[in-house]
Amino acid sequence: MxxxxxxxxxxxxxxxxxxxxxxxxxxxxxxxxxxxxxxxxxxxxxxxxxxxxxxxxxxxxxxxxxxxxxxxxxxxxxxxxxxxxxxxxxxxxxxxxxxxxxxxxxxxxxxxxxxxxxxxxxxxxxxxxxxxxxxxxxxxxxxxxxxxxxxxxxxxxxxxxxxxxxxxxxxxxxxxxxxxxxxxxxxxxxxxxxxxxxxxxxxxxxxxxxxxxxxxxxxxxxxxxxxxxxxxxxxxxxxxxxxxVAEFLGYENFLTSAEGRSLTVRPEHLMVASANTVTTAPEAPARSLILQGRVTHVAYRGVDTILTLAATDPSNEQVTMLAEIRGKEPGHHTPGDDVVLIAPAHRLVSLQSG
Ligand SMILES: Nc1ncnc2c1ncn2[C@@H]1O[C@H](COP(=O)(O)OP(=O)(O)O)[C@@H](O)[C@H]1O
Ligand SMILES: [Mg+2]
Known part of the structure; x- marks a missing residue:
């Protein structure tokens, strides 16, 4: 051999x-x-x-x-x-x-x-x-x-x-x-x-x-x-x-579902739509989370834009969310905008407590 x-x-x-x-x-x-x-x-x-x-x-x-x-x-x-x-x-x-x-x-x-x-x-x-x-x-x-x-x-x-x-x-x-x-x-x-x-x-x-x-x-x-x-x-x-583990790997958004489950979604997977265009978002399949929110900060970075948002989660807690969006011009979102946040069902991760 x-x-x-x-x-x-x-x-x-x-x-x-x-x-x-x-x-x-x-x-x-x-x-x-x-x-x-x-x-x-x-x-x-x-x-x-x-x-x-x-x-x-x-x-x-x-x-x-x-x-x-x-x-x-x-x-x-x-x-x-x-x-x-x-x-x-x-x-x-x-x-x-x-x-x-x-x-x-x-x-x-x-x-x-x-x-x-x-x-x-x-x-x-x-x-x-x-x-x-x-x-x-x-x-x-x-x-x-x-x-x-x-x-x-x-x-x-x-x-x-x-x-x-x-x-x-x-x-x-x-x-x-x-x-x-x-x-x-x-x-x-x-x-x-x-x-x-x-x-x-x-x-x-x-x-x-x-x-x-x-x-x-x-x-x-x-x-x-x-x-x-x-x-x-x-x-x-x-x-x-x-x-x-989620925080260590860059997950930013931590929510509690209406049933009390801990959930997270990555900033790049959170979708942001203008509040007056979305009530039945076509992108939002069943079991997706849809939250009302308001833009508090916009950081334009060229390849993407990081939005900081104040939102209310399904358990009625006030939460800060980060959304990383691509392909938008600077000025597309401005602080104070009312928006709808969609966390698509297949992007939601359930976390064990602890
Ligand atoms: N010989 C030692 N005596 C006392 N404390 C130690 C000793 N070696 C490591 N530690 C402590 O144990 C912990 C883990 O250290 P270490 O294994 O070096 O961590 P890491 O490599 O993940 O940074 C740290 O808080 C460190 O200060
Ligand atoms: Mg070491």
Whole structure:
């Protein structure tokens, strides 16, 4: 059988889950950073821990890596209880926000370092280093020292170094947050490509929802040390489980139905019509919500216009709504306009309380 370069990176798994947290808690003194999380990390997938600063992402990753021991619970890696296994025996690769390259070594030496520690022979090492550098597009810089590289290039070297050891699991903690905005966006697709070419299992930590949506197979949304929701990007985006997840993913409008259900709708899905033209809006199918409102602020942004509106929801509460509308000239809406807001039935999302 012939192996392609990408194949030879792919570790074999005995189960579909490469790692698992079982009721894992991490306490620092009186403070609980991670609280009883259950989490399954799929083999060959890119799983993202997404949440605001301080929600416990890094603490969770450090326990997975073995740098911190859970206060309670267990961590399984490739089907085995790894809770007490030291970091160097877990077979994981890590890349952090800071690249942590060895300054006195060349790029190739940096990338080959893990293989050298594992007593991989010189010829084999050279081949694997070349292959990893090829994958991150830096083969031509093999003999350079890290300080002569840009931030993005150094981050690629760190990535190449982490993948040469063919880790069971690659852990990336905010790897893009030190890069400038353009490079950050470019590296998203680069990391995703490397992940799919190698078939590596990756856990990515980020606080950036766009990064998570673009890069992940599976997103785990965290808040205050707990998991709020786990699902595909489309699942968490289209069906956020609760208000926290919805707000984190850019939902702005929170309403209560006449029956007391909590509902939300995205600003770009809210339709706005002039009050005197709509009583039976043709666009409004059955079960859509139709609210009376008044424009309080207009922000024209070129591609779209953001309207802030005061409205009364079906439970008779006064609510502030945001509508993002496209294709309207500046001045189409002005503060004080009476309008009808339509939240189409298929765009309404029901939220669990809490
Ligand atoms: N070694 C520590 N000692 C005390 N508190 C800690 C320690 N590490 C993290 N924390 C606290 O635990 C919480 C979660 O931290 P962390 O996991 O780093 O969050 P994130 O990576 O999501 O920003 C934070 O409130 C942080 O201050
Ligand atoms: Mg962190």
């Amino acid at each position: 012939t192996t392609t370069p990408a194949d030879s990176f792919t570790p074999e798994f005995t189960s579909a889950a490469v790692a698992e947290f079982r009721s894992v808690t991490q306490r620092f003194g009186d403070f609980t950073a991670v609280e009883g999380i259950d989490l399954t990390i799929g083999a060959g997938k890119l799983t993202t821990l997404l949440g605001p600063s301080g929600c416990g992402k890094t603490s969770s990753l450090r326990m997975l890596a073995g740098y911190a021991r859970p206060s309670e619970g267990q961590i399984f890696i490739d089907g085995k209880d790894a809770t007490r296994v030291p970091p160097e025996k877990r077979g994981l690769g890590m890349v952090f926000q800071s690249y942590a390259l060895f300054p006195h070594m060349t790029v190739a030496e940096n990338v080959g370092y893990g293989l050298k520690l594992r007593n991989v022979g010189r010829t084999e090492r050279r081949a694997q280093v070349a292959q990893a550098l090829e994958m991150v597009g830096l083969r031509h810089l093999a003999d350079r020292k890290p300080r002569s590289l840009s931030g993005g290039q150094q981050q690629r070297v760190a990535l190449a170094r982490a993948i040469t050891i063919r880790p069971t699991l690659l852990l990336l903690d905010e790897p893009l947050s030190n890069l400038d905005a353009r490079l950050r966006v470019q590296m998203r697709s680069e990391i995703r490509r490397i992940q799919s070419e190698t078939g590596l299992s990756v856990v990515l930590v980020t606080h950036d929802q766009d990064e998570a949506l673009e890069m992940s197979d599976d997103i785990v949304v965290m808040n205050s040390g707990r998991i709020m929701q786990q699902g595909s990007p489309a699942e968490v985006f289209n069906a956020p489980a609760n208000r926290f």
